[in-house]
Amino acid sequence: MRTKPAMPNRFRRLRTPLLVAAAAVSLSACIGLGGKTPPFLLTLDAAATPSAGAARTAADASTLTILIPTAPQKLRTTRIPVQQDNSSVTYVKDAQWVEAPNRLFQRLVSETVSASTSRVVLDEGQYLTAPGEQLAGQLMEFGVDARTGEAVVVYQAMLVAAGGKTVSQRRFEAREAIGGEVEAKLVGEALTRAANKVASEVTGWLGS
Template identity: 75%
Template sequence: MPHPFRRLRTPALLALGALSLSACVSLGGKAPPFLLTLDSDVAPVVGEARSAGEAQTLTILIPNAPQKLRTTRIPVQQDDASVAYVKNAQWVEAPQRLFQRLLSETVAAKTPLVVLDEGQYLTAPGEQLASQLLEFGVDARTNEAVVSLQAMRVAAGGKTVTQRRFEVREPIGGKIEAKPVGEALTRAANKVATDVAAWLAG
């Protein structure tokens, strides 16, 4: 069954160098001094053997994402039409893949499901969780990190489909800089993953 569903350089953004955001976001291409990743709040499932028939497995697919998230940089939504990126901040890999791994770890730890990655689903795909990562960045208007996910649970055989949207906002608590932004996004991502796991377990 098919899945559901740069940086923006506008003249306005380039001209507004005097804004308070000018010290914390960057439109340039310099390499960051360090890389960010997502740490899971749950302990990984180690040493526990799980077996399941096809109907009890869940394949968590890598989320789709809009163009502004198809980068290792962290977007800052300045207004409805303008996006910049956090200065000196970069993920170790695409945020869709980082979140998919975090979500898989969380669901495996918090539910009895046998969680499969895309590379394993050909053996016994069972249910599938497809999704779209709508937001994974900073809302400068509220100084919050935002993680928003549209999830679609597809039953084995594709007979039924259930959708739900999840969103968590976490205050950054300071300037829009790499460390506080990374920490706030990690908290938000873990909360979304926990909410998804509770939905799947229910």
């Protein structure tokens, strides 16, 4: 068995502070040292929610599975984008969602459809082999248009029939005035109103 050559003293002296520095960098990356924690986290509240205790039954092909929409890079964060012009984006100060906006929007649409129709609505993690109809799409805008002072939600929906025999598409858009400065609480409220409008229109498009 070969023995490893002894490390020179000067290298041993250098190694310890380097390891400490590396550990400090890793720790700060994990817990966000130096970053400002927002005073509160935002979420979306559905205007319509399913009644507690209501039971529904459907054959496999009659269910509706609502998938988490895809999103562009600017929405793949818990922060709220502000479109300053055609080429520049900033983010609302101290505003942060509790989770990614496309996941919040998917849950909002699911609750709205369940509350307003007789459909059996499934999450993409719930179906097994026969998801029935599937509602997919892209959340194209979910933020602030600084040029108009409005919260904007744009959803490109795609409804795939059971078995994938037909595909229907429709674009939904809603705008709500922020009604003041672009700050976290007002923006969150305006985006909630706009998102509920879109969810209601999507529900009407899907039918009962």
